[in-house]
Amino acid sequence: MSIRCHDQDNEKGCEDDATKSASFVRRHDPTELEGSYAPEGEKIHITTSPSQQRDGKKTKIGALTKTLTGRSNASMKDPGPPPDGGLKAWTQAFMGHLVLFNTWGVITSFGIFQTYYTSNLHLAPSAVSWIGSVQILGHFAVGAFSGRALDAGYFHWVFIAGVLIECLGVFMTSLCTTYWQLFLAQGICAGLGCGLQFCPTMSLVTTYFSKNRSLAVAVVASGSASGGLIYPTIMRELFPKIGFGWTVRVMGFIMLAVGALTASLLKPRLPPRRSGPLIEFSAFREMTYSLYCVGVFLSIWGQFFAFYYVGAFARTITHTSYTASINLLLLMNGLGLIGRLIPNYLADQLFGPLNTILPFSFIGAIILYCWSAVSTPGGSYAFAACYGLFIAGFQGLFPATLSSLTSDLSKAGAKMGMGFSIVGVAALTGPPLAGALIERDGGRYLYAQMWGGTVMVAGGLVLVAARVSKTGWVLRVRV
Helix, strand or coil: CEEECCCHHHHHHHHHHHHHHHHHHHHCCCCCCCCCCCCCCCCCEEECCHHHHHHCCCCHHHHHHHHHHHHHCCCCCCCCCCCCCHHHHHHHHHHHHHHHHHCHHHHCCHHHHHHHHHHHCCCCHHHHHHHHHHHHHHHHHCHHHHHHHHHHCCHHHHHHHHHHHHHHHHHHHCCCCCHHHHHHHHHHHHHHHHHHHHHHHHHHHHCCCCCCHHHHHHHHHCHHHHHHHHHHHHHHHHHHHHHHHHHHHHHHHHHHHHHHHHHHHCCCCCCCCCCCCCCCHHHHHCHHHHHHHHHHHHHHHHHCHHHHHHHHHHHHCCCCCHHHHHHHHHHHHHHHHHHHHHHHHHHHHHHCHHHHHHHHHHHHHHHHHHHCCCCCHHHHHHHHHHHHHHHHHHHHHHHHHHHHCCCCHHHHHHHHHHHHHHHHHHHHHHHHHHHHHHHHCCCCCHHHHHHHHHHHHHHHHHHHHHHHHHHCCCCCCCC
């Protein structure tokens, strides 16, 4: 379609025609989710009069020409509604599972490193916790940028960079011998690489689903349970035979192979939205979204330290072996596979994600309070089983609930990235704070357990407030 001005004496009329055409194009902007799009490959040209070209005047038509030429370089193809299933959509979900296997699965396995660094390198528990916490911060906080990169059409640029940076951090960790080296390699470098992969992948998968979105997110989130089983098992089996360095290198080679597979098969579905702010501050004017972020912050703030310290607790309080302490982490992560899938399925089919997530923060708090009564190896196994099962329900539902609060999928990456960044701050400060409380209590865990349970109760109450702001005081409503 072209608009050409042949009447040099009636340039105003041509401008009016061009403006009308621009209005038509604007209504069919490919960055919007609603409406029809122009056919792919169709270009729109605005030609000014010869006198305007000779004089070089910056007329309205010239500005419009520049804008529409830029638009014509982007894909105008209408992706249609989310397929909500099928081979391509579920392939994206399974690739997302492998991404979290490589990222979140490694992070939830940090307990094996926590135990090794405190026992073999004789580092203070709170100092070691900072390594894992900075890794989690990178995993979540970078999402504000990497999620927006997905919206802008740069998914593969940031994702492939993330795979390479994470693997570099892991390989460097295998060579580290001092605390500052571990902090830079495992904490900062590996955490940054995880963050460049995690948020854009989660956001990408949600664009393929509508009714089955919570279940798809659960399939993706369960990758953390798979990784939480495989990587500690590798450490348990190989560490006594080939040592710490080569065991970590084996992990790095596995990450590199899995990363190559996911990078080749993950594919964004929506056309790019190159314009727009990096951070959607307007989202915080939505009361439900703001309260939800605060509630998740408090819940995450209190719950992660148990994954770091369950092994150390078993060794110092119940006097179990190093192998048995790894088995506790395996049990906690293994039951997380069930804990992520079933609640998300119920959220899709019956209750809605926001309703479904509410009980899990309170249940997790009760289990943390009960942890203070554990004094035997059997009690440690019971705690690990219960806590792993129910906290997995919360961890699997919080991304699904966050995506359900995002009605405009073209902003899914930015809004989910903002939420993940807030969670990253909680994960950064929670475990070191718990470690400091453990040291303050003379190596006992009572202060940390009470603190963790209390902030999780507070988080649950704020989530209830978010639900009320969404629906009012209506009990039976799916949300």
